[in-house]
Amino acid sequence: QVQLQESGPGLVKPSETLSLTCTVSGGSISRYYWSWIRQTPGKGLEWIGYIYYSGSTNYNPSLKSRVTISVDTSKNQFSLELSSVTAADTAVYYCAKATSGYWYFDLWGRGTLVTVSS
Amino acid sequence: DIQMTQSPSSLSASVGDRVTITCRASQSISSYLNWYQQEPGKAPKLLIYAASSLQSGVPSRFSGSGSGTDFTLTISGLQAEDFATYYCQQSYSTPRLTFGGGTKVEIK
Numbered sequence: 028q029v030q031l032q033e034s035g036p037g038l039v040k041p042s043e044t045l046s047l048t049c050t051v052s053g054g055s056i057s058r059y060y061w062s063w064i065r066q067t068p069g070k071g072l073e074w075i076g077y078i079y080y081s082g083s084t085n086y087n088p089s090l091k092s093r094v095t096i097s098v099d100t101s102k103n104q105f106s107l108e109l110s111s112v113t114a115a116d117t118a119v120y121y122c123a124k125a126t127s128g129y130w131y132f133d134l135w136g137r138g139t140l141v142t143v144s145s
Numbered sequence: 146d147i148q149m150t151q152s153p154s155s156l157s158a159s160v161g162d163r164v165t166i167t168c169r170a171s172q173s174i175s176s177y178l179n180w181y182q183q184e185p186g187k188a189p190k191l192l193i194y195a196a197s198s199l200q201s202g203v204p205s206r207f208s209g210s211g212s213g214t215d216f217t218l219t220i221s222g223l224q225a226e227d228f229a230t231y232y233c234q235q236s237y238s239t240p241r242l243t244f245g246g247g248t249k250v251e252i253k
Contacts, residue, residue, distance in 0.1 A: 071244055074242040085239065088240065129194050130177070131194040131234070136188060
C-alpha cells in the first residue's frame, strides 16, 4: 500500500531555511493532492499547505510568505521549504495525502522532528 | 480564521464505556468536518470525514454526527486501543484549514 516518509535535517539554525522531502512509495504521486502539516505542543496541529501533482499550490496564509512546496513526479517526491525560521518553527513535521472536496488527510507519514536552534 | 473548540480537553473512561467528544466551530461549516485519532508518538489517523462518513478500515464503533457549528464523535464501547487523543479539523474555509485543540481519552 502507499506509504509516506519524511526526510531532512533534524536541526536548523535560526534565520535559515528548513527543507524537508516526502517520498511516496507503493503508488504514484500523480492524481492526488499532497500536504505538509506540523505539530507543536503549544499550537497543536497546523496545516502548512498542499500541492497537486501538476504543481499547483495553496498555502496557509499565516505562513505563505515563507513557504514553498514543490513536487518532483519523476522521483515520486514532494518537498517543503520554510524560510527565515525561528524557535517557533520547532515542530514535528508530517507529510500527508489530501483528498479534495472535504479536504481530509487520509494518509500520513510518521513525522519528523525539526528543532530550530543555534 | 474559523476557530475549532473541542470539549472536554481530556476525559477518563473505562473499557466498554460510550464516549462522546464535542467540536464546535466559530461559524457554520456545513458538514466540512473531519475527525482524527492520534496515539502517542504516532501520526494522526483519519477516522471520520464529511462529519459522518466512516473512513475505510475504521471500526464501526466510531461514529460522527452534526452539521453547522456543532459536531460530535462517539465511540460506542471503548476498547483498550482507543485510548488516544482525538482532533477535529474543519475544511470549509480552504485554504485556512484548521484543527481543534484535541481531546485526550485516558484510562479510568
